[in-house]
Amino acid sequence: MQECFRDPWIVVIDKPAGLLVQPGIGDHQQDSLITRLREDDPDLHLIHRLDRDTSGLVMVARGKDSLRRWSALFAERRIRKLYAARVHGRLEGSGRIRVPLARLSRHPPRYGAHPQGRSALTLWRRVDGGLDWTQLWLVPRTGRSHQLRAHLCGIGHPIFGDPIYSSDPLGRLHLHAVALRARHPFTGQPLRLRSGQLWPW
Known part of the structure; x- marks a missing residue:
């Protein structure tokens, strides 16, 4: 700390x-x-x-x-706010994820797309990557619970080490709040x- x-x-x-x-x-x-x-x-x-x-x-x-x-x-x-993340799969260029989110389960708390969810917008841009991974800059324009994690999982690119949204729960979550x-x-x-x-x- x-x-x-x-x-x-x-x-x-x-x-x-x-x-x-x-x-x-x-x-x-x-x-x-x-x-x-x-x-x-x-x-x-x-x-x-x-x-x-x-x-x-x-x-x-x-x-x-x-x-x-x-x-x-x-x-x-x-x-x-600016975040850095490493995600599964290959992403090119930049984009936005505008998907309303709601809590889908309590134990563990998991959020995902829902038509009655709260509006959520995430901007992303590729920084680096390989055949099966991509390093991203992320800018959340809203502040929903698990927003970045749920949005990236929802488009098929979960964050490395995510114990809830990824199939590789070993190691640390590759999500870092870089700047304010x-x-x-x-x-x-x-x-x-x-x-x-x-x-x-």
């Missing part, structure tokens, strides 16, 4: 894969990113979340006023944050 940025209003952490962002149910799920951070500063609050198996940038607010302002930016889709970009709600200045690792697998 590495700190990437800090100012009077936010702390940005580069989260490792396998660490919960907040405590789960049961004694074995009490260790989390926010639990660790609050040992030094109890007035820290999660603004958004990453899945346990996803690594990369997580933004945490310092104080309730900061939480309100940053949460509003996320709700209004004024935060730009926004206009700072307190200073008005553009803020561009980038992970220390672009492709950590």
Whole structure:
């Protein structure tokens, strides 16, 4: 767990894969990113979340006023997010996946296409690849649960190491939150944050 940025209003952490962002149910799920951070500063609050198996940038607010302002930016889709992923199969060029998503099962939680689902849009672009794999940049324009994982699985290109959506659950999930970009709600200045690792697998 590495700190990437800090100012009077936010702390940005580069989260490792396998660490919960907040405590789960049961004694074995009490260790989390926010639990660790609050040992030094109890007035820290999660603004958004990453899945346990996803690594990369997580933004945490310092104080309730900061939480309100940053949460509003996320709700209004004024935060730009960039992810890196390695998927099964070969993709060329770039494209978009506009498929509404809904939860299809609870244990494990699995999401997928559903006509009554919530609207979801993912932009993708090929970076590199081989005969049976592709490295992608991903830009989610909405923030649905499991959006990137479910969208890529839905087009037949699940992410490597995905324990829910892929047939190869061994190893880590090859999904990394690389960058965040926004206009700072307190200073008005553009803020561009980038992970220390672009492709950590």
